Amino acid sequence: MEFQAIWQFSSERTLVLFLDGKISLDKQKLCWSLAEYLKENPIVVETVVGMNALTLYLDISTIKSAKCLNTQREILQALTDEFVANFNPVSNTQSSGKHVKIPVIYGGEFGMDLTDSAKRLGMSVIELVERHSAPIYTVYFIGFQAGFPYLGGLPDELHLPRHTKPRTNVPAGSVGIGGAQTGIYPFSSPGGWQLLGRTQLPLFDKANTPPTLLQAGDTLQFVVQDILE
Template sequence: MSAQAPVYVPVGDSALLVRFGEQMDAAANRRVHALAQRLRQQPLAGVGEAVPGYITLLIHYDPLLLTYDQILAWVRKQAAQTQDEASAAPRCVEIPVIYGGEFGPDLVFVAAHTGLSADEVIRRHTAPTYTVYFIGFTPGFPYLGGMDVRLTAPRLETPRARVPAGSVGIAGPQTGVYPLESPGGWRIIGRTQLPLFDLSAQPPSLLSPGDEVRFVRA
């Protein structure tokens, strides 16, 4: 099945929204980031920041330098040339996790909240192949889509002042990993020793948008 054609929507007089589909989808998200990457590699005078969403890319431009028709024509051309990049097989990274105990202080809560046993929570958490939709919150923090909906759990009412680096958490229908020690309100169910962010590495972040992730019980 061919990918749905992107929809282009003017936003005020200085931005263009490109929408890939109507619902959150890993393939659509890959197309968003492929286009954002291409725009960074092919700069055009008057084009400002391109802000990715789950299935959208908001592109700011200077209306004193570019008309809407000019930015639309240019973005259409760039989008057409990203098809092969967006359809390429994503990289898959395995992350070993120690679940429960001192490394996963909220595993018992998630089990009670969902009505599942702790072992079943772990089984369901390690079963999917996740997609990295965003990197944000702290450097290298991956927002992962594809979690089993049965594991949905609320954030902490009062965030912790200190969440150790490598902590694997759940917030609502998403899961993610804290690359650095920081405050946080996600329900922590385990921890990995795999470094997700290293300033001495190039690139510093282990994961990038569009990558796939598999959690493995350590």
């Protein structure tokens, strides 16, 4: 794969993987697979995958000096370099999760920013809804809230800035855009994303196993139930 993957310390026991270039699904597949590969290393206690990012938590109990710690980083870097050189995103299986359709009511009280967002983007409300609901999105990782999916696949022409002053309460199920991301709020919370609509489909239920509707590697598509003025 034609990009660099460099490990750097963020603390004495955590390494963060830096990937150059734009966010992509191929890089996300690399992070998923590399996390599975490196967690078998005895020095790695935990792996945490983010948006085209990977963090390793290390067991440093037997490391006696900064030099020894850097040697471990160099070993992990060498393993990573070899892994990246041989990685084939087409054969990666983590991205073959389930597909979920998310019913959404766009606009009105459910999508308070839909009209303004369409104006900002220079398109009609109908066109914005059509473009937002057309792609198949991939769940890159779950974060921020339990069940909150960070999605890859938002078209470049739909990128929108976050509100400079976040709302104190965004209703559960709200579907919005923040920067280059689109996502769904599983719970009511403060938030600064541009709200386009809302779904009644619960994203988190502690009675289920797993409790989150979506997991990394799943795909989803927004299904238009209605468009309100």
